[in-house]
Amino acid sequence: xxxxxKAKTKAEAVSAAKIISAYRDYxxxxxxxxxSVFKFCKDxxxxxxxxYQYFGSFxxxxxxxxxxxxxxxxSGMEADENYQSFSTREKILTFYFMLAETLKADRSFVLxxxxxxxxxxxxxKFLKGFKSSFEAWINSVLNEGKGSGEIANRPFLDxxxxxxxxxxxxxxxxFWSHDESANFEKTDAAIEKSVNLxxxxxxxxxxxxxxxxxxxxxxxxxx
Amino acid sequence: xxxxxxxxxxxxxxxQRATKFISTGAKIGGNYLKHYSKKLVNPDISRDELxxxxxxxxxxxxxxxxxxxxxxxxMLSMDKNLLPSAYQQQFAMAQYSAPPLSYPLVxxxxxxxxxxxxTELFDSFTHAASNAASIGQVHQATLKGKKLAVKIQYPGVGxxxxxxxxxxxxxALRMFKLNPAEYDEFIGEVETRLLEEADxxxxxxxxxxxxxxxxxxPNVKFPTYYPSLSADRILTMDWIEGKMLGEVFKxxxxxxxxxxxxxxxxxxxxxxxIHTLRSLHADPHPGNFIxxxxxxxxxxxxxxxxxxxxxxxxxxxxxxxxxILNDSKRLDHVFHNLRFIYPDDTxxxxxxxxxxxxxxxxxxxxxxxxxxxxxxxxxxxxxxxKFGEEIxxxxxxxxxxxxxxxxxALYINRTYYGLYSLLHELGAEVDTTSxxxxxx
Numbered sequence: 001x002x003x004x005x006k007a008k009t010k011a012e013a014v015s016a017a018k019i020i021s022a023y024r025d026y027x028x029x030x031x032x033x034x035x036s037v038f039k040f041c042k043d044x045x046x047x048x049x050x051x052y053q054y055f056g057s058f059x060x061x062x063x064x065x066x067x068x069x070x071x072x073x074x075s076g077m078e079a080d081e082n083y084q085s086f087s088t089r090e091k092i093l094t095f096y097f098m099l100a101e102t103l104k105a106d107r108s109f110v111l112x113x114x115x116x117x118x119x120x121x122x123x124x125k126f127l128k129g130f131k132s133s134f135e136a137w138i139n140s141v142l143n144e145g146k147g148s149g150e151i152a153n154r155p156f157l158d159x160x161x162x163x164x165x166x167x168x169x170x171x172x173x174x175f176w177s178h179d180e181s182a183n184f185e186k187t188d189a190a191i192e193k194s195v196n197l198x199x200x201x202x203x204x205x206x207x208x209x210x211x212x213x214x215x216x217x218x219x220x221x222x223x
Numbered sequence: 224x225x226x227x228x229x230x231x232x233x234x235x236x237x238x239q240r241a242t243k244f245i246s247t248g249a250k251i252g253g254n255y256l257k258h259y260s261k262k263l264v265n266p267d268i269s270r271d272e273l274x275x276x277x278x279x280x281x282x283x284x285x286x287x288x289x290x291x292x293x294x295x296x297x298m299l300s301m302d303k304n305l306l307p308s309a310y311q312q313q314f315a316m317a318q319y320s321a322p323p324l325s326y327p328l329v330x331x332x333x334x335x336x337x338x339x340x341x342t343e344l345f346d347s348f349t350h351a352a353s354n355a356a357s358i359g360q361v362h363q364a365t366l367k368g369k370k371l372a373v374k375i376q377y378p379g380v381g382x383x384x385x386x387x388x389x390x391x392x393x394x395a396l397r398m399f400k401l402n403p404a405e406y407d408e409f410i411g412e413v414e415t416r417l418l419e420e421a422d423x424x425x426x427x428x429x430x431x432x433x434x435x436x437x438x439x440x441p442n443v444k445f446p447t448y449y450p451s452l453s454a455d456r457i458l459t460m461d462w463i464e465g466k467m468l469g470e471v472f473k474x475x476x477x478x479x480x481x482x483x484x485x486x487x488x489x490x491x492x493x494x495x496x497i498h499t500l501r502s503l504h505a506d507p508h509p510g511n512f513i514x515x516x517x518x519x520x521x522x523x524x525x526x527x528x529x530x531x532x533x534x535x536x537x538x539x540x541x542x543x544x545x546x547i548l549n550d551s552k553r554l555d556h557v558f559h560n561l562r563f564i565y566p567d568d569t570x571x572x573x574x575x576x577x578x579x580x581x582x583x584x585x586x587x588x589x590x591x592x593x594x595x596x597x598x599x600x601x602x603x604x605x606x607x608x609k610f611g612e613e614i615x616x617x618x619x620x621x622x623x624x625x626x627x628x629x630x631x632a633l634y635i636n637r638t639y640y641g642l643y644s645l646l647h648e649l650g651a652e653v654d655t656t657s658x659x660x661x662x663x
Contacts, residue, residue: 093327185378
């Protein structure tokens, strides 16, 4: 009862941030979603329509938390004056390092969400906005890379790089969620090494020669 | 600090190293097959040939290895197969080849430990590394008009050292037929040193201490260190202008007098540490020294420091006493205590090892027997070399079931091999008595 009273006094200033923080608290203390939006709002002293003003459902709320991770990382990174002078590889590295830093502040929530994600081949609902924000960003960076020649043009294949980087990001997320090293130092190493590998693969190199040779053999075998 | 290109020439990944072990395993398996198939034909065949085959394969593969795994192998074999390997292979941590850190990771390292970006801490900071250090890299920075060298370490080096050492254990146990207790004693020593090298906070403390204590030695120069700009994986010091000692070897433009002066500075630097400070920079690698334009010796890396225990010091340096080689009783005592000879050795073994180690002590101690010694002398180094090779081929040595030597000697020996070889390459003639006014 007392909880309701306390919340009521602040009721005028209900904002998206406030709802999110109340939801996060609930989820992490109770270990599960509230029974309903009605119950949640009643307990927290919001009006139900105040909740719907920002979010259509708990899922939509979770989605917005995740999307915010990307947007926050991106804006933080782009605010750095040196960022524009970085190479594509460095931009992507910076992005992952900063994302790891952003997620660190919210690790309990992230781990709780990832725990429920059992099937790695499908993207869970809460990651949908996170994914589209990420893809928008990675595509713009990859295009820059293609322009500067850092990334090789490969017909058809290079259209799917955003997907590959998404899988890569999921790998990093999984690695980080299982990382127990001090200050998540191993995640830093994993990011550094895997991005270097990725760039060795998408830059002009062995793969292009292999494709070229493969094409040649294929064409000649038909004659 | 080693030049980037030097490091590039040693392409060692952990996977490659692991594969090396696997292929050795396969070869040993092959040797057993060979053995048993021969045995089918000739049941009397002894296992000697098999052991020899195995030993050769393991040894060959270990000598191809680099990094901490090799270091262990080398150190364990130091008393068995003395100089050739110690000469041919440069020292371990310098060969520890980590790929260069990307600039974002450098920034990340700064943000994690100093809470600021390098561009916020310094007036300028180079985007690319200017040198590779043994387990990290060096960037050049400026602050208030001063040129600085900032060393940054790769994440996870400590773990990597541990996994390397774990990898070498089974094979080293077989190869040297050590019992696990002996093995742990030696490995413990190596692991401690390697892990210390990965701890820049400790290196900072030691660098400041040792460079202050050594500041009186003529012709030696140390950078100033900046604790407020350093952390567990960052070390900031003055940038010393000049050429790496390794480069000086390659295009030798120094006059003989200059070479002698530098050689003397090296000699004095080491012997002051050994005899006065009893704690020394145990990594005499050409990448750790810079020759300044005015021909002074700049010392830039105190990663590997060995503290010499008193009891060991008293024992070990008796071997440099002029009369000791003719005093059989005293020599026996020292050899026993340094575990060159074990009480339970057969009489024949005792004689054999005493003879070998006496020759060795005479050979290694020769520079101390005259007041000046010319390290440029090829004949001396050839005889050292030849002797090491002979030892390596001695069956008794190879098959001895005991580790000969004590753990404290590992790094002292390493330091002397390094120092001798630096002086040899420098072609310096040195006054070897300048610090001999000590009495063990």
